[in-house]
Amino acid sequence: PCPAVSLRSALVLRGSYEAVLCEIxxxxxxxxxxxxxxxxxxxxxxxxxKGHDRxxxxxxxxxxxxxxxxxxxxxxxxxxxxxxxxxxxxxxxVHIFKKHHVQYETRTHQxxxxxxxxxxxxxxVYLEYIQRNLPEGVAMEVIKTSAEKIxxxxxxxxxxxxxxxx
Amino acid sequence: xxxxxxxxxxxxxxxxxxxxxAIYCFISFSRRISISSNxxxxxxxxxxxxxxxxxxRGQRRSKRQAGEPRTERMTVDQDWTAVYPTAASFxxxxxxxxxxxxxxxxxxxxxxxxGNLELMKIPNFLHLTPVAIKKHxxxxxxxxxxWPSALDSDEKCMKHFPxxxxxxxxxxxxxxxxxxxxxxxxxxxxxxxxxxxxxxxKKMIKLCEERYCKDTDTLTITxxxxxxxxxxxxxxxxLLTVLYHESWYIDWIVISF
Numbered sequence: 114p115c116p117a118v119s120l121r122s123a124l125v126l127r128g129s130y131e132a133v134l135c136e137i138x139x140x141x142x143x144x145x146x147x148x149x150x151x152x153x154x155x156x157x158x159x160x161x162x163k164g165h166d167r168x169x170x171x172x173x174x175x176x177x178x179x180x181x182x183x184x185x186x187x188x189x190x191x192x193x194x195x196x197x198x199x200x201x202x203x204x205x206x207v208h209i210f211k212k213h214h215v216q217y218e219t220r221t222h223q224x225x226x227x228x229x230x231x232x233x234x235x236x237x238v239y240l241e242y243i244q245r246n247l248p249e250g251v252a253m254e255v256i257k258t259s260a261e262k263i264x265x266x267x268x269x270x271x272x273x274x275x276x277x278x279x
Numbered sequence: 280x281x282x283x284x285x286x287x288x289x290x291x292x293x294x295x296x297x298x299x300x301a302i303y304c305f306i307s308f309s310r311r312i313s314i315s316s317n318x319x320x321x322x323x324x325x326x327x328x329x330x331x332x333x334x335x336r337g338q339r340r341s342k343r344q345a346g347e348p349r350t351e352r353m354t355v356d357q358d359w360t361a362v363y364p365t366a367a368s369f370x371x372x373x374x375x376x377x378x379x380x381x382x383x384x385x386x387x388x389x390x391x392x393x394g395n396l397e398l399m400k401i402p403n404f405l406h407l408t409p410v411a412i413k414k415h416x417x418x419x420x421x422x423x424x425x426w427p428s429a430l431d432s433d434e435k436c437m438k439h440f441p442x443x444x445x446x447x448x449x450x451x452x453x454x455x456x457x458x459x460x461x462x463x464x465x466x467x468x469x470x471x472x473x474x475x476x477x478x479x480x481k482k483m484i485k486l487c488e489e490r491y492c493k494d495t496d497t498l499t500i501t502x503x504x505x506x507x508x509x510x511x512x513x514x515x516x517x518l519l520t521v522l523y524h525e526s527w528y529i530d531w532i533v534i535s536f
Contacts, residue, residue, distance in 0.1 A: 145421055152424055156436055156443065172404045179409060183416035184423055230430070235423040242419060244450050246366070248402035252451035260440035266520055268474060270527035 153233030157189070157258040160226045160243065164251040167196075167222045173251065174224050177243060181228055184239055189227040197221045233259075348372035360414060363405040369398045374405065441472035444515075446508055464511040466500040466519065473523060483526035498522075 160177065164170050174191055181188045199219040206213060231239070240255060247253055353362075353375050362373060371392040379389040380397045392398055430436050445465040449458035470480060470491075483498075484491050491498050500518050502511040 154426075154430075154436075154440065156433070156440075166401070169402055172407075176404065176407050176412060179412050180416060183413055184420060185425075230426045230436075232424045232426055235426075238419050238422045240448075242415065246407060247450060248366075248404070249452075250402065253449070255448040255450075256445060257448070258443055258445045260436050261442040261444060262440055263442060263468075263473065264516065264520070267523050270474075270479070271524045272528055 153236075154260045155231045155233065155236050155257055156229065156260045157256075158228040158231050158236055158240075159256040159258075160228070160240075161223060161254040161256070162226075162247075162251055163221055163223045163254075164248075165220060165222070166250070169248055169251065170222055170224050173248060174226065176246065177226055180242060181226075181239065184235065186228050186231055186235060186239060189229045191224070191226045194223050194225055196223070350375040359405075359408055360411045366402075366406050369401075369403050369405070371395065371398070437469070437472075441468055442519075443467040444512065446512075462506060462508050462511055463501065463503040464508060464515050466502075466512075466515040468498050468519065469496050470498055471496055475523075475526065478529065479526040483522060486522055486526060 162170060162173060164173075178188055178191055197220075199221075201217045201219075202214045203217065204211065204213070205215045228239070236257070244253065349372055369392075371394070374392070376392075378392045378398060380392075380395055380401075381390040383389050390397075430439065443466070445467070447461055447463065449461055451458070470483065475483060487498055490500060498519075500515050502515045502518070505511045505514055
């Protein structure tokens with residue numbers, strides 16, 4: 114069973130921050146409901162972030178790891194794959210002067226955060242929180258690996274012994 | 280716009296106030312006084328003419344004085360989450376830190392925070408202090424569910440839930456919010472976990488060709504022919520079902536594997 118309430122419906126924006134938080138809590142407590150369908154199970158949740166500024170990604174990684182710890186999710190690793198650089202050589206002048214070029218480069222830094230063994234509702238909450246606080250100029254890719262049971266129709270073969278051989 | 284100008288040789292003498300737009304000029308001592316008087320007279324003239332012009336037009340708009348910044352009235356133990364509850368740009372009068380940012384021109388220091396464009400351009404995390412994160416997570420914890428304690432290791436997970444379905448989600452800003460790679464679904468299953476006899480297993484491997492990996496005994500089905508992720512997932516499960524049942528069927532030509 115998983116709670117079926119979106120955060121968006123619970124947010125009310127008026128008054129001071131503390132009053133808003135109290136209101137949210139009362140709203141949430143009254144609105145949390147359990148759905149009949151079973152919760153999904155994610156064996157691994159990989160969050161990859163890419164940006165042009167390394168310090169922004171540093172701060173974001175701190176926020177993501179702290180949020181995972183606070184929500185009770187198991188953080189597997191938070192590493193920094195090597196940056197990717199795109200280099201470009203253009204002519205310096207508008208007309209002629211082929212010997213004089215100017216070189217530009219675009220650096221893309223990245224981070225990789227892996228969270229293991231998350232339930233579907235926890236993953237939804239965590240990802241929505243993370244994505245709403247994604248800073249400007251940063252792109253994110255989430256790779257979800259869910260674990261599922263073998264469906265009912267694959268348990269036994271369709272044919273019995275006499276029908277299998279024509 | 281006023282600019283302070285100092286000649287290194289005349290550093291001990293008083294500085295000159297000039298109403299010249301950001302032009303650094305080295306003036307000798309003999310000409311300093313005459314120029315300053317000239318400039319002052321011209322500036323006085325301009326202000327008088329401007330005042331006369333304003334008077335002729337009618338309303339005289341008095342410029343409102345900016346009050347003291349909010350940082351003066353802040354206490355050390357205040358609630359910072361009330362100052363920056365959501366993501367907002369950097370406001371120097373609201374942040375009580377003596378932050379400096381920018382290139383130090385002429386061996387000087389980085390510019391101060393007042394009117395600093397570099398500090399405003401960069402995304403700040405002032406709304407995501409550890410205290411704020413803890414408050415948010417406390418409110419969000421009610422929506423989270425716990426992982427079943429019986430499935431602590433990967434082997435137990437694989438034993439009870441052998442099928443692994445992998446999909447991707449993308450968040451980025453651009454001309455379009457959609458990413459076509461988000462519809463791709465990859466299904467991985469170990470053949471040892473399926474109910475297959477000897478003939479069925481060999482036929483399954485023959486049908487799968489390059490989608491089967493011999494070392495890890497894993498069948499990988501990647502579907503991207505449908506436009507939606509749900510459709511691709513259904514198609515992948517359909518392919519697995521068809522493969523399974525076809526591999527159990529013994530053809531009228533018995534092919535020896």
